[in-house]
Amino acid sequence: MGKMKKIDIVAGARPNFMKIAPIIKAIEKAKACGSSLEFRLIHTGQHYDQDMSGSFIEQLGIPAPDINLRVGSGTQTEQTARIMTGYERVLIERKSDACVVVGDVTSTMACAITAQKCQVPVAHVEGGLRSGDWTMPEEINRVVTDSITNWFFTTSQFANENLHKNGVEKERVFFVGNTMIDTLLEYMPKFHKPPIWDELHLRNREYFVITLHRPNNVDEGKKLLSLLSEIVRCSQGRQIVFPVHPRTVKTLAQLGSLPPGLHIANPLGYLEFNYLVMSALAVVTDSGGITEEATVMGVPCMTMRDSTERPETITLGTNELVGTDPLKLEPYVKRLFAGRWKKGIIPPLWDGKASERIVSHLNKLLTIGGGIDQE
Numbered sequence: 357m358g359k360m361k362k363i364d365i366v367a368g369a370r371p372n373f374m375k376i377a378p379i380i381k382a383i384e385k386a387k388a389c390g391s392s393l394e395f396r397l398i399h400t401g402q403h404y405d406q407d408m409s410g411s412f413i414e415q416l417g418i419p420a421p422d423i424n425l426r427v428g429s430g431t432q433t434e435q436t437a438r439i440m441t442g443y444e445r446v447l448i449e450r451k452s453d454a455c456v457v458v459g460d461v462t463s464t465m466a467c468a469i470t471a472q473k474c475q476v477p478v479a480h481v482e483g484g485l486r487s488g489d490w491t492m493p494e495e496i497n498r499v500v501t502d503s504i505t506n507w508f509f510t511t512s513q514f515a516n517e518n519l520h521k522n523g524v525e526k527e528r529v530f531f532v533g534n535t536m537i538d539t540l541l542e543y544m545p546k547f548h549k550p551p552i553w554d555e556l557h558l559r560n561r562e563y564f565v566i567t568l569h570r571p572n573n574v575d576e577g578k579k580l581l582s583l584l585s586e587i588v589r590c591s592q593g594r595q596i597v598f599p600v601h602p603r604t605v606k607t608l609a610q611l612g613s614l615p616p617g618l619h620i621a622n623p624l625g626y627l628e629f630n631y632l633v634m635s636a637l638a639v640v641t642d643s644g645g646i647t648e649e650a651t652v653m654g655v656p657c658m659t660m661r662d663s664t665e666r667p668e669t670i671t672l673g674t675n676e677l678v679g680t681d682p683l684k685l686e687p688y689v690k691r692l693f694a695g696r697w698k699k700g701i702i703p704p705l706w707d708g709k710a711s712e713r714i715v716s717h718l719n720k721l722l723t724i725g726g727g728i729d730q731e
């Protein structure tokens with residue numbers, strides 16, 4: 357076995373945990389077979405509640421973080437600053453050989469910048485996605501992260517093309533598939549009913565799941581209420597289950613009464629939430645990750661956004677981009693009730709093996725080729 361190569365793996369917010377879990381497992385598996393990669397898990401603490409972080413770490417078998425920066429809530433700039441100073445201290449104390457960041461949250465961007473400034477090469481899992489909408493914080497995070505990423509692990513041909521258009525050499529782009537789907541496929545047999553299933557007497561394919569947390573949908577009470585009212589109006593009396601993100605809770609609390617038929621729930625664990633999606637009639641969401649999961653589970657998905665960074669969920673999958681105007685929803689729901697929703701196929705390489713491919717590339721990049729061409 358050669359000299360050990362140490363990789364930092366960064367997670368901070370809820371959608372990061374399902375992306376890092378299979379990478380950690382693949383590193384451990386490779387190590388048992390003689391690979392010289394080892395990891396250090398950095399939790400930034402951007403999400404800190406049991407609901408938003410702890411339960412995912414437990415359910416997905418993620419080891420306790422080696423380091424928790426405990427940055428907590430704040431504006432994104434405050435969080436970025438705290439993550440950067442915290443992670444810089446960690447790297448000064450013990451530099452790593454590479455930093456693996458996933459997705460597009462504040463923690464992703466902040467750690468990528470810090471690593472690169474400390475001359476630690478950056479690998480971006482889910483690199484190359486673009487919505488083209490700079491009003492979304494996630495798009496800024498993607499653009500900034502990708503502009504200082506050494507190695508891109510991509511989920512789709514669209515991502516490869518975006519990177520190509522930005523002048524990234526193809527030697528630095530590795531089309532590996534989707535680590536979020538690695539987790540989905542691994543844990544599907546363990547999905548189970550949340551307690552609200554019995555409380556609400558839910559039945560297979562007879563209810564909607566909705567999730568909304570984007571600032572432009574949920575930060576303003578009037579907008580959120582008009583969205584929820586329209587979803588209820590279009591749903592033809594079906595039950596609607598709404599597990600609520602902390603950002604949305606704050607606005608809901610100001611609304612007073614909610615449209616009837618809408619059932620509010622706390623954020624659910626991974627295994628419970630995906631059981632709910634898998635068995636739903638359809639999902640209405642403004643999340644990106646859920647459109648990928650719904651695609652793989654073959655569940656109709658309506659996205660309440662004006663753009664998407666995951667067009668393959670529409671061109672290949674079960675997702676449709678409705679828009680943020682609530683009045684645009686009705687024709688889609690009518691199509692659903694008419695039994696005319698598209699079937700969709702699973703996008704290429706979303707096969708549960710993306711993490712193994714990533715680890716195999718990292719092994720080669722860090723131990724054989726060794727070097728990176730830094731500008």
Ligand code: UD1
Pocket residue numbers: 369370371402403404405406408409429430432460461462463493494569601602603
């Ligand atoms: C973040 C990500 C978003 C992702 C979402 C999933 C960024 C820019 N956005 O948005 O891409 O889809 O996570 O959840 O990184 N809060 C709690 N408990 C927690 C965490 C947060 O109460 O454990 C509160 C915060 O105080 C804040 C609100 O929830 O008021 C939002 O949290 P924040 O981390 O700022 O961003 P998200 O909206 O969750």
